[in-house]
Amino acid sequence: MALRPPPGHAPTRFLVRFPDEAAADEVRSRGGARLTLVLEDGTEVPAVVVGSSGATLRAEADRSLAGTPPRVGAEVTVSWAELDDLASVGGTLGSGGVDGLPVECSWPPSRVQRRSLRRCAVQLPAWIVRTGQVPEVLEVTTRDVSGGGMSLHGRGSDLSPGEHVVTMLRLPDRDLVLPAVVHWSRPDGSALGVRFERISQSDQDHVVQFVISTEAARA
Amino acid sequence: MNGDVLLVVAGPDGPEVRTGRLLEGAEGGCEVRLERALGAQARSGGVLVVDTGEGRLAMLTAPVPPADAGSQDLPLRFVQPVERDDAWERFVRGAGR
Numbered sequence: 001m002a003l004r005p006p007p008g009h010a011p012t013r014f015l016v017r018f019p020d021e022a023a024a025d026e027v028r029s030r031g032g033a034r035l036t037l038v039l040e041d042g043t044e045v046p047a048v049v050v051g052s053s054g055a056t057l058r059a060e061a062d063r064s065l066a067g068t069p070p071r072v073g074a075e076v077t078v079s080w081a082e083l084d085d086l087a088s089v090g091g092t093l094g095s096g097g098v099d100g101l102p103v104e105c106s107w108p109p110s111r112v113q114r115r116s117l118r119r120c121a122v123q124l125p126a127w128i129v130r131t132g133q134v135p136e137v138l139e140v141t142t143r144d145v146s147g148g149g150m151s152l153h154g155r156g157s158d159l160s161p162g163e164h165v166v167t168m169l170r171l172p173d174r175d176l177v178l179p180a181v182v183h184w185s186r187p188d189g190s191a192l193g194v195r196f197e198r199i200s201q202s203d204q205d206h207v208v209q210f211v212i213s214t215e216a217a218r219a
Numbered sequence: 220m221n222g223d224v225l226l227v228v229a230g231p232d233g234p235e236v237r238t239g240r241l242l243e244g245a246e247g248g249c250e251v252r253l254e255r256a257l258g259a260q261a262r263s264g265g266v267l268v269v270d271t272g273e274g275r276l277a278m279l280t281a282p283v284p285p286a287d288a289g290s291q292d293l294p295l296r297f298v299q300p301v302e303r304d305d306a307w308e309r310f311v312r313g314a315g316r
Contacts, residue, residue, distance in 0.1 A: 127227075127234045129266045131277035131301055135225050137234050166266045166277065166301055168229050175229040175263035177279055179301050198299065 012061035013100030014047060016078060016091070019107045024055045027109075029186050030193070031080030031087065035059050037103065038077040039070050058100065070101070078105055083149060083183050083193045084119060085111040119146035120211045126152060128159070128194075129166040142169070147208040149183065149195040157189045167194055171210050176203050221272040224251050226295075228265035228283065230258060239291075241269055246311045248280075248296040257288045267295060269310070276310050277301040 016035065018024045027035075028049060035057070037045040047059035070076070072095045079088035087109040094102035113119065121144045128138040140154030150169070159165070163182045168175060178196050185192035196204070222241040227234050239253035251267070265283075269276045279298040287293055300307040 125233070127229070129227050129234075129268075129277075131266065131268050131275060133275065135268045135275070137227055137236055139233065164302060166227075166279065168227070168234065168263065168266075170229065177229075177264045177266060177298075179279065179299075200298075 012047075014059045014061065015097070015100045015102045016057045016059055016105060017102060018055045018057075018089075018105050021055045023105075023107045024052060024057055025187055027080060027087075028052060028057060030082045030184050034080065036079045037061070037091075038079065040074045040076070076103060078103060082111070083151070083195065084117075084146060085113055087111045117147035117208060118211050118215070119144045120214045122214055125170040126150070127168040128152070128157075129168065130159070131164070131166060143191070145169070145207060146211060147196075147199075147204045149180065149193060151191065151193040153191040155189070157192075159185050159189070159192055161185060164197070165194065167196075169207075171206070174206070176206065178203060221270040223270040225268040226251065226253065226257075226265055226280075226293075227268075228257060228280075229263040239293075242292065244269075244310065244313075246297070248294065250292060250294050253291045253293055256291045257283060257293070264298060266301070267297075271306060271310060273309070274306050276306045 033049045035047045035049060037047060039045065045061045047061045049057050050060050051058040070093050072093060074093045076091045076093060077088050078091050079086060089105045089107060089109045091103040091105040094104060122142060124142045126140050126142050128140055130136040138154060138157050140152040143151045143153055159182050161182050161184055165180055165182060167178045167180045169178060178199055180194040180196050183193045183195045224239050224241050226237045235257060237253045237255060237257060239251045242250040242252055263282055265280045267278045267280050278300050281296040281298055
């Protein structure tokens with residue numbers, strides 16, 4: 001059965017449902033406001049997240065699907081770009097409701113690195129120094145590290161994307177002091193990603209070498 | 220310029236945070252008087268935040284030589300400003316007078 005838009009509603013709005021609110025928060029905080037739905041026939045439908053409610057993200061396609069109406073039960077892929085990865089989950093189209101076409105998504109996502117600098121998952125002590133009006137030092141732990149940035153978790157903070165900070169990273173052989181900008185943060189402040197800014201070549205080389213040697217030791 | 224400073228370096232057990240005053244500054248570095256000296260264990264460069272009176276200016280600093288780390292009057296060499304903005308330009312111009 002081909003899906004038809006509910007009366008009075010455009011066929012380009014999706015209700016992208018994740019298993020829980022934390023998953024939806026992660027997609028929104030790490031992926032920003034853009035999703036891409038890949039339909040059964042390979043058609044890519046870029047969409048903008050226009051709102052959220054609990055475990056559901058409301059997304060609006062950039063173009064009309066009137067010419068290629070998807071069917072109920074169709075398998076789709078929902079993907080989004082993160083700091084250094086392309087993340088995606090499988091989904092199934094439901095029957096259209098008054099607010100749009102529901103897409104029931106699986107979890108967790110698979111991720112493919114799209115960076116030129118490799119990343120490795122590793123827990124290291126790190127600190128974030130906020131240098132703004134009220135200087136503050138936040139204790140965090142790395143989740144993964146690359147020569148371009150790192151993701152971190154720690155106690156809650158109100159760091160926002162775009163804020164300039166200084167990170168201090170404790171590698172086994174030395175400490176690095178690296179200016180960075182917050183790229184994403186979870187709403188509850190429990191995790192965030194930073195991108196290094198104006199990192200010196202020698203510091204970046206040192207991080208890259210650490211990633212390579214850590215991966216080699218695990219192989 | 221207000222001249223209050225905050226210095227953060229990595230110590231053996233975590234960040235060491237010190238407050239103090241800016242004694243003199245130049246484009247390449249400055250001297251600060253800390254309320255409490257760093258330990259000789261400080262092993263990294265750090266971050267110096269200066270209250271300029273109009274805002275705050277942050278600089279990355281080179282590692283403190285062990286010979287200096289026990290002194291409250293501490294020379295610091297700048298590696299780079301965290302943001303090379305108008306506040307940095309004003310600091311450099313002011314330091315050059």
